[in-house]
């Protein structure tokens with residue numbers, strides 16, 4: 480068992496769209512040369528605006544989609560090169576929680592059936608008490624087994640989403656905006672639940688969010704993405720961002736309107752098209768500190784202890 484649970488190296492994903500008679504094929508890069516490692520037990524947040532590639536990164540880790548380049552290792556096992564028949568056993572060690580618990584839970588199944596499904600998919604027998612124990616672990620009454628997802632509140636549904644992801648006792652949980660569709664008070668309860676489960680199940684979290692304030696509070700380390708690439712890595716807590724983009728994200732996380740927090744970083748300038756990225760820093764057009772070099776050269780991600788930054792004129 481390695482101390483380093485997840486190791487991502489040079490991971491990239493290009494998508495092609497169009498390709499008909501009237502629409503020429505175009506290629507865009509959703510994830511660009513991402514390298515990242517998670518120690519066992521660590522909580523790492525991935526933060527960035529809508530469309531920066533956060534969900535694509537999670538799907539690549541689970542190998543729900545194939546990478547264009549790079550590798551993903553879980554506990555030393557290369558997930559990227561694993562033959563399809565061996566994928567199932569490695570996926571059992573990773574769980575995924577989605578943003579919208581309503582659309583991720585099939586309305587035709589009872590709660591008991593939804594929680595048993597991961598065992599069915601894996602073709603493994605389920606311990607008799609597993610459903611009841613898991614409901615208790617996520618703070619729900621065991622009498623809920625016969626109910627359907629639509630009969631539950633948003634917070635209860637997300638608890639079921641988390642319970643489902645934990646049924647096979649994974650080591651790594653990928654949380655894709657797990658609280659984004661919930662009211663603030665319910666968000667806090669789910670974060671508290673996740674904190675508790677981390678200890679009791681010995682979990683490692685990759686926590687995806689657009690909310691830097693939340694990620695800084697909940698995670699040990701923050702990875703900031705902009706247009707598919709990592710622009711800053713920083714320890715959480717009181718450390719101040721050095722990348723101008725992270726700084727703008729932090730300012731926007733104090734905006735009370737959640738809709739504004741999601742996409743509007745208070746910066747002028749346009750986000751470049753992912754189909755046509757500029758030669759230099761992808762953020763230069765919106766950056767108040769950009770100089771000539773920022774427009775012509777792409778800044779490399781430079782490591783500095785536990786932090787890293789890709790910027791020619793950091794704060």
Ligand SMILES: Nc1ncnc2c1ncn2[C@@H]1O[C@H](COP(=O)(O)OP(=O)(O)OP(=O)(O)O)[C@@H](O)[C@H]1O
Pocket residue numbers: 494495496508509527528529530531532533534535536689753
């Ligand atoms: N299957 C696909 N085909 C083509 N483009 C895609 C596909 N999946 C994602 N993309 C594009 O890749 C980019 C990154 O998308 P992704 O969903 O990973 O971003 P995100 O940061 O998770 O955004 P959000 O917070 O809105 O979910 C977007 O421009 C998106 O349109």
